Amino acid sequence: MVRRRSNKVHSVAPRAPSRDNPFDIYFHLQRVAVDDALREGPSERAIAALLDKAFDFADQLVQRWSAQAPVACSKGCSICCHVAVPTSMPELFSMIAGQRDALADSAMQRLSVALGDAVTRATGLSNRDRYRDRIPCALLDESGACSVYPDRPVACRTWLSSRVSECRSAFEARDPDRAVRMNSGVVAASNGIAFGLWTGLNEHGLDGRPIKLMDGALAVLGDTALLQRWCKSARMPDAIVDQEVLAGLRLVDHGTLAESVAFARSLR
Numbered sequence: 001m002v003r004r005r006s007n008k009v010h011s012v013a014p015r016a017p018s019r020d021n022p023f024d025i026y027f028h029l030q031r032v033a034v035d036d037a038l039r040e041g042p043s044e045r046a047i048a049a050l051l052d053k054a055f056d057f058a059d060q061l062v063q064r065w066s067a068q069a070p071v072a073c074s075k076g077c078s079i080c081c082h083v084a085v086p087t088s089m090p091e092l093f094s095m096i097a098g099q100r101d102a103l104a105d106s107a108m109q110r111l112s113v114a115l116g117d118a119v120t121r122a123t124g125l126s127n128r129d130r131y132r133d134r135i136p137c138a139l140l141d142e143s144g145a146c147s148v149y150p151d152r153p154v155a156c157r158t159w160l161s162s163r164v165s166e167c168r169s170a171f172e173a174r175d176p177d178r179a180v181r182m183n184s185g186v187v188a189a190s191n192g193i194a195f196g197l198w199t200g201l202n203e204h205g206l207d208g209r210p211i212k213l214m215d216g217a218l219a220v221l222g223d224t225a226l227l228q229r230w231c232k233s234a235r236m237p238d239a240i241v242d243q244e245v246l247a248g249l250r251l252v253d254h255g256t257l258a259e260s261v262a263f264a265r266s267l268r
C-alpha cells in the first residue's frame with residue numbers, strides 16, 4: 001500500500017464490503033459509535049463520546065502497526081504536519097474547547113492570528129500545491145511538536161511512517177506524488193474510521209462533510225455559537241469544507257460507501 005502526500009486521507013478502490021476487510025470493520029464500528037453517542041441528540045457530551053471511540057479505534061491501529069513494524073514518527077518531526085488534514089466538526093469543537101481550557105486569552109489570540117495567516121497562505125491552493133508550498137500546520141509549537149496532541153484529529157493519529165527517509169525525500173523534493181509505503185490494513189482501517197464518522201454524522205442530519213483542519217479551527221475559534229448551530233443541523237460554511245476530499249469521496253467511493261452503510265446496518 002502506498003500513500004500520496006497531498007492530504008491525510010487515502011483513496012479507496014471500489015469493492016464489495018466484507019467482514020474481513022479492515023475498512024468495513026472500522027467503518028461499522030465507528031458508525032455504531034456515532035449512533036450510540038447521538039442517541040439523545042447532538043451535544044458536547046455526545047461529541048465527547050463519539051470522539052472517545054474514534055480515538056480509541058485510532059490508537060488500536062497505532063498499536064497494531066507498532067507490533068508489525070517500527071514506527072519512525074517521533075516528537076519534533078513535523079514533516080507530515082505540512083499535509084492538508086481532513087477532519088470533522090466534532091474533532092474541531094473538541095480541539096478548540098481544549099485550547100480554550102488550557103490557554104490564556106493572549107495565547108488564544110496568538111493561535112487565532114497563526115491560523116488566520118496559514119489559512120490566508122493556503123487560500124486558493126489545491127492540497128497538492130499547498131504541500132509544494134510547505135505550509136505548516138498552525139497548531140505546531142515552536143519546537144515543532146503538536147500543541148494539541150491529546151486532541152489531534154484521527155487523521156493525524158493514524159498517519160504513521162516506518163521510514164522517515166521516505167517522508168523527508170518527498171518533503172525536500174516538494175513532491176506530493178512521491179509514495180510512502182504503508183501498512184495496507186492500517187490505511188484501510190483508518191479510512192474506515194474517517195468515513196464512518198463523516199457518514200454517521202450525515203445520516204443523523206448533521207453536517208458531516210470533511211472539514212479542512214486550519215480553516216475549521218479558525219471558524220470554531222471565531223464563532224462561539226457555531227457548535228450550537230451545528231447541533232441544530234446548520235450547514236457549515238462551504239469555505240471550510242475540504243472540497244477535494246469530498247469530491248474524491250463522491251467520485252471514488254460513492255458506491256462503496258453506500259454498500260458499506262448497508263453492510264454496517266446488516267450487522268446490528
Ligand code: SF4
Nearest residue numbers: 081137139140146156
Ligand atoms: S494537528 Fe498536530 S499532528 Fe495534526 S497536522 Fe497539526 S500539528 Fe500536526
